[in-house]
Amino acid sequence: MFILVNLKAYPCDPIEVATAARDVAEASGARIAVSPQAADVARVADTGVETWGQHVSPNAHGSHTGSTLAEAVADNGAEGTLINHSENRLKLADVDGSVRAAERADLETIVCANNPAQVGAAAALGPDAVAVEPPELIGGDVSVATADPGIVEDAVAAAEAVDPAVDVFCGAGVSTGEDVSTAGELGAAGVLLASGVAKADDPEAVLEDLVSGI
Numbered sequence: 001m002f003i004l005v006n007l008k009a010y011p012c013d014p015i016e017v018a019t020a021a022r023d024v025a026e027a028s029g030a031r032i033a034v035s036p037q038a039a040d041v042a043r044v045a046d047t048g049v050e051t052w053g054q055h056v057s058p059n060a061h062g063s064h065t066g067s068t069l070a071e072a073v074a075d076n077g078a079e080g081t082l083i084n085h086s087e088n089r090l091k092l093a094d095v096d097g098s099v100r101a102a103e104r105a106d107l108e109t110i111v112c113a114n115n116p117a118q119v120g121a122a123a124a125l126g127p128d129a130v131a132v133e134p135p136e137l138i139g140g141d142v143s144v145a146t147a148d149p150g151i152v153e154d155a156v157a158a159a160e161a162v163d164p165a166v167d168v169f170c171g172a173g174v175s176t177g178e179d180v181s182t183a184g185e186l187g188a189a190g191v192l193l194a195s196g197v198a199k200a201d202d203p204e205a206v207l208e209d210l211v212s213g214i
Contacts, residue, residue, distance in 0.1 A: 001180055001214045002169065002190030003207075004052060004110070006035045006082065010198040014040045015047060017197060020204035022049040030211040031190075035082060038068050045077025053081035055088055056107070058097025070098075070105035080108030082192075083127070086135045096125050110169060110192070116154035119168065123159040129167035130159055131192050143179035144172040149186055156187035175206070177213030184214070 005021060007014055014036040025032040033050035045051040057067035073081060083098045084090045090098065095111060102109045109127040113119045114135055122130045132155035134144055145152055156168045170183050171192030183191050193210075200206045 001030070001184050001188075003030060003032045003180065003210055004035060004082075004169070004190065004192050005032065005197045005207075006054065006085075006192060006194040007037065007040075007198050008054070008087070008194050009037060010195070012198045012203075014044050017203045018044045018047040018049045018051070020207055021197075022047050024204060024207040024211060025049070028208075028211040028214075030214050032207065032211070033080070038073065041073060041078050042076040050080075051078045052110075053078045053107070054085065055083065056081045056098050056101050056105070058090070058094045058101055060101065060104070070101040070107060074105040074107050078107060080110065080128070082131075083109055083111045084122070085112045086114060086133055092121065095122065099125050099127050112171075112192075113155075116151060116158040119155040120158035120162050123162040123166040126163065127166060129169055129189065130155070131169035131171050131190075133171040133192065135172075141173060141175070143174045143176075143182065144170050145174070145179055145182040145186055145188070147173065149182070152183065152186040152188055175210075177209045177211065180210055180213035182213075 021032045035052040036044045053073040056070040110129045111122040111127045167189035169190040174193040175196030
């Protein structure tokens, strides 16, 4: 199971979270990554934790003011990137363009989707993984794997039908080791979470609990 902590734009200390994630990953052997704001990618990567971007734009070098260049994200130490998070939705053509941009920069990709039908469409673009995250559960206290286990199972089936090489993650409400364990039992290869760690008083304790479910 892969645990990806998205810091969004929360007012947390990205270095504190990154250091905690690095230490828990090293102690447990679990794969944990942190996805900070673009401006923090380099200093988070400098902690030694696996670092991911929150977004890359569907363009190459050129006249693209305000874009997030995939090559810049990679050059600053990121190993992968989220694409099409529900808080930063893209048109399908731009999702494809962002996946291609990430591939150029040798970044792993997770394309986010709201439901199994979107998971199937995203899988057809050939990312490394897709993540099903029902928007109504994001930021809540109940994990998608508990609130609607069928959506996780259907997402796994939808991706499998299109491209068996594409992993499926789930997110929204994930906050405990039990949530991680349940997600794995439903066929997910990883989880995405944010507030459960980013807003925690003790991020390391939360991360330790999360890996206990692996």
